Amino acid sequence: MRTHHAPPGPQDLVARAANIELSRRQMLLGSLAALGGGAVLGSLAGCAPSSASASGVPQLNFWHLLSGGDGINMANLVTKVNAEHNGYDATQTVLAWGAPYYTKLAMASVGGRAPDVAIMHASRVAGYAPGGLLDPWDLDMLADVDVAQADFLDRVWAKGGLDGKQYSIALDSHPFIMMYNTDIAAKAGALGADGQLAPITSPDQFLEVARAMQAVTGKHGLSYGYLGDGAQMWRLFYTLYKQHDAEFDLSGATAAVDDDAAVESLEFIQQLLDGTICTPNGDYGTAVSEFMSGESGMFFTGVWELPTAKNAGIPFDAQPIPTLFGTAAAYADSHAFTLPHQSHPDPVKRKATYQFVSDLLHQSLDWAEAGHIPAFQPVIQSPEYQALLPQAHYAPAAEILNYDPEAWFTGSGSDFQSYFLETVQNVYLQGDDAAKGFAAFVRRVNVQLAKPNPV
Structure with missing residues (x-):
């Protein structure tokens, strides 16, 4: 629900590339403003997560763009899953909704300072995954933490896929x-x-x-x-x-x-x-x-x-x-979990990230109380969710949802x-x-x- 400035013309980037030999990273950095819709890029200093918390478990850096009531609910949910002591300690970084968030997220992926996990709108995946800004989810690792394709509606799961790989895991439908x-x-x-x-x-x-x-x-x-x-x-x-x-x-x-x-x-x-x-x-x-x-x-x-x-x-x-x-x-649209690209992800932290996302999905009844429809169907099918009104009355909307037409310039915040x-x-x-x-x-x-x- 915001308006944005027009992005700089990608044709200018192409012309520049024809005259100057740029590395892939340089080319991406020069193009990110177009993806974000003309955001102020800002500095990424200090965004790199530390490897472990004081308790010795992996310290996960979780980025999202949820503010207001959604932000409060997500903060409470993160606090709740951290308290379960499932092998991680997640810290939130909340950035401004829309173009500023998506530009900064892309720059972090390109610049080697990506968070361990980030929320994106599912409608934006088509603009990010082809450029190598996201890492695909490992379906076997998801299965190890009790998350599978069968736990999601077909059209919700499919929105996170590209070229046979899964680049996002939906938290909800809204x-x-x-x-x-x-x-x-x-x-x-x-x-x-x-x-x-x-x-x-x-x-x-x-x-x-x-x-x-x-x-x-x-x-x-x-x-x-x-x-x-x-x-x-x-x-x-x-x-x-x-x-x-x-x-x-x-x-x-x-x-x-x-x-x-x-x-x-x-x-x-x-x-x-x-x-x-x-x-x-x-x-x-x-x-x-x-x-x-x-x-x-x-x-x-x-x-x-x-x-x-x-x-x-x-x-x-x-x-x-x-x-x-x-x-x-x-x-x-859907808020969806993504893995911003890391050239050399720490396998211990990556495993902990999968557990963190699984815990959020399994606890998403708390998220439903704020209005969003959980994407994780075991929650939707639970007696506790069916007792939530009016949520249970409008939950069928998730079965008939339609995301933005797919293109690099579409989606929420574009x-x-x-x-x-x-x-x-x-x-x-x-x-x-x-x-x-x-x-x-x-x-x-x-x-x-x-x-x-x-x-």
């Missing part, structure tokens, strides 16, 4: 979902006999339910904030687009897309933003505030807002966004969603022609496809 106020839904006649929202199976039915909720609140039926926020715009659009069973393929020289599905999705969003169902010009913070104060009946958001809703004290439940266009689908903001926001805000707006976005994406991956 999809775009729908929360709803159960009191408002009841007054609008929208609840089923089980006390949950009755099934909604078409765009017209959704509009009807939203208007019924607006009649109850007197303000809006739906909260959805997007203004100046390409990530929010993309999350809803891509959810609806994938509900058309439409492909968005960036593997060729130009993007292969379904224009009809895109236009229908955008025109439906325009119907939502009519000032009655939903405000036409709200930002994300406004949407959060409106739903949490009971001024709307439904809320398009991420699972990460679960603690906010609980703290607000409103009566609510949550579910995947209703399937309106035929195919169940949800936009999502500029891809900012391109969507630049070209499509007026379709949302001013009712501009949906076909023209989407065509402009595709042209912008094709510009990036014409450039080489900087690494």
Whole structure:
């Protein structure tokens, strides 16, 4: 949910390489700003981890970009697994979300100061693994610590793979979902006999339910904030687009897309933003505030807002966004464990790293309490998780998730969603022609496809 500066042109790097013989490391260092979206690189001094703690067990350096409530929850989880004394002592390094984090992580891998383990969004692996910035996980070593491919949903596991190797192990899925106020839904006649929202199976039915909720609140039926926020715009659009069973393929020289599905999705969003169902010009913070104060009946958001809703004290439940266009689908990403490249990893520390990650996965019920859907299926299938509400009600979103289209310039913290903001926001805000707006976005994406991956 941030905007980023445009990255420096990779074509300049290619030209430079044609005139000057650079080592692989030098070339990577010159290219990292493009991967990170133009971050301030900063110094990596002091990032190298020590080999052992005062207790004599390996000292692991764990980098992540989790802040706010997520950061607190992760800190508590690390403290918990450290206390189990399973042969390591992990220390966290928390860096700024987005481009600064990804650039610094890449520089650490190139510069010989990589942490032992780091969180990445699964959607970024495709931009990092091909350049040698990540080491693959050893599946036999994972099996030794009770972690296997069968413990993950197929599409979640597959996202971490490339060329037959596994470069990331998902901690969670965090999809775009729908929360709803159960009191408002009841007054609008929208609840089923089980006390949950009755099934909604078409765009017209959704509009009807939203208007019924607006009649109850007197303000809006739906909260959805997007203004100046390409990530929010993309999350809803891509959810609806994938509900058309439409492909968005960036593997060729130009993007292969379904224009009809895109236009229908955008025109439906325009119907939502009519000032009655939903405000036409709200930002994300406004949407959060409106739903949490009971001024709307439904809320398009991420699972990460679960603690906010609980703290607000409103009566609510949550579910995947209703399937309106035929195919169940949800936009999502995953926080995933990666091994930033080390030329000569310490085998003792590497073994301890596997144990640390395994312990975090096995303890991820604690992570679920904050809203994220654990990727480790033994946790999802446990009675303890099934008793968590509303988490268990929206957990099926992980089975229908869709990550960003795969390319070196896509994924969380990249500029891809900012391109969507630049070209499509007026379709949302001013009712501009949906076909023209989407065509402009595709042209912008094709510009990036014409450039080489900087690494």
